[in-house]
Amino acid sequence: MNQDDERGEKKRPRPGAGEAPATADSRTRRNEEPGGGILMGRPFGVPVYVAPSWFLVAALITWVFGDQIERVLPELGAARYLVSLFFAIAFYASVLVHELAHTVAALRFKLPVRRIQLQFFGGVSEIEKETETPGREFVLAFVGPLLSLVLAGVFYLTLYAVEPGTVPGVLLAGLMISNLIVAIFNLLPGLPLDGGRMLRAVVWKITGKPMAGTVAAAWVGRALAVAVLIGLPLLTRTGLLGNSTDDISGMDTVMDALLAAILAAIIWTGAGNSLRMARLREHLPELNARALTRRAVPVEPGTPLSEALRRANEAGARALVVVDGRGNPTGLVRESAIAGVPQHRRPWVAVSTLTQDLDEGMKVPAELAGQPLLDHLRASPATEYLVVEETGEIYGVLSATDVERAFVKAMARPSA
Numbered sequence: 001m002n003q004d005d006e007r008g009e010k011k012r013p014r015p016g017a018g019e020a021p022a023t024a025d026s027r028t029r030r031n032e033e034p035g036g037g038i039l040m041g042r043p044f045g046v047p048v049y050v051a052p053s054w055f056l057v058a059a060l061i062t063w064v065f066g067d068q069i070e071r072v073l074p075e076l077g078a079a080r081y082l083v084s085l086f087f088a089i090a091f092y093a094s095v096l097v098h099e100l101a102h103t104v105a106a107l108r109f110k111l112p113v114r115r116i117q118l119q120f121f122g123g124v125s126e127i128e129k130e131t132e133t134p135g136r137e138f139v140l141a142f143v144g145p146l147l148s149l150v151l152a153g154v155f156y157l158t159l160y161a162v163e164p165g166t167v168p169g170v171l172l173a174g175l176m177i178s179n180l181i182v183a184i185f186n187l188l189p190g191l192p193l194d195g196g197r198m199l200r201a202v203v204w205k206i207t208g209k210p211m212a213g214t215v216a217a218a219w220v221g222r223a224l225a226v227a228v229l230i231g232l233p234l235l236t237r238t239g240l241l242g243n244s245t246d247d248i249s250g251m252d253t254v255m256d257a258l259l260a261a262i263l264a265a266i267i268w269t270g271a272g273n274s275l276r277m278a279r280l281r282e283h284l285p286e287l288n289a290r291a292l293t294r295r296a297v298p299v300e301p302g303t304p305l306s307e308a309l310r311r312a313n314e315a316g317a318r319a320l321v322v323v324d325g326r327g328n329p330t331g332l333v334r335e336s337a338i339a340g341v342p343q344h345r346r347p348w349v350a351v352s353t354l355t356q357d358l359d360e361g362m363k364v365p366a367e368l369a370g371q372p373l374l375d376h377l378r379a380s381p382a383t384e385y386l387v388v389e390e391t392g393e394i395y396g397v398l399s400a401t402d403v404e405r406a407f408v409k410a411m412a413r414p415s416a
Helices: 024-032 052-072 074-108 134-161 167-186 194-207 210-238 250-286 305-315 335-339 343-348 370-379 400-412
Strands: 038-041 048-050 113-119 122-127 296-299 319-323 329-333 355-357 363-365 384-388 394-399
Touching (some): 052 167, 074 167
Parallel strands (some): 296 319
Antiparallel strands (some): 329 355
């Protein structure tokens, strides 16, 4: 169960336990969404959500663990499923502790945490900034498995205080083993697992390049995905995990293959996303407001559109800024609105009828670049923005379309 990763906002699904700008409106909608699930609380001020997929997995755990309990405590009858449901809830409480370890470490390093989500096969801590040093990256990744190991040890020691072959004994043994599996699995050295983050930190430290660490850990993660897909069914089928091959049925084989496929898909996808988001971070500085700004000409509200366009053509400008009598900007003439006016009507249409009024969020400092630029556009969704100097002087107009085009172009280039 690794802490979240890459890109301004880190997000990694965890077995067992950034993106190209679309329209400004869609970016804002995604950020305002609580995360898809039920809000369970706000430990350390961080919201914790339970995704709908959790209920599916909880039901599956209840069913599978219930059958295991029947072999040990057949006298329980149907009540075994209540015990199994308690185990499922306790297991995900352990997953939450794992995620809280990442969260506390992130907050200690002054990294904002957007949310924790308990979901299909584990949990996700969405940390919104990248760590500044490989040492912090290593610590941030390691604390999750460490807490799972501690929990496994606590459950193991508690076993001595209960009678073997009882409900508490079965529950404690199950929680000990499950936390041990979670810790070991997440320590595997491939993204998106915590061990992958630790490997990334080590390679980053050696090479001095975060991207080199991400590439190495992501490819190891993909190799792990293939190994899980092929190896997990083989291990259970051959009895190398300590199970009896005589008890393996056709349904068990299908379930093992399905579980292996799901885990492999999660790991493979997470590794690919880590690479993509690392590339995003690498190219973000190339998104510079000043470099992407279109030259603009100021026009008064009553200016006919045809006259305004004539002035823009003479000045070699591609945007129109509406100003008042003192030259202060009051609005932007939308490019889409201009395109909607037929040529023969443009002498009779005033630019004021095509103007979008300016608010403070639509004013972008000319020096903004990278993640701060995207954050500004995300906070104030619009199609065009007025780019201004520190003195308040008009520099030009920034189109959201131009930012998206530059983003896609930068992402298409190979990493250094």
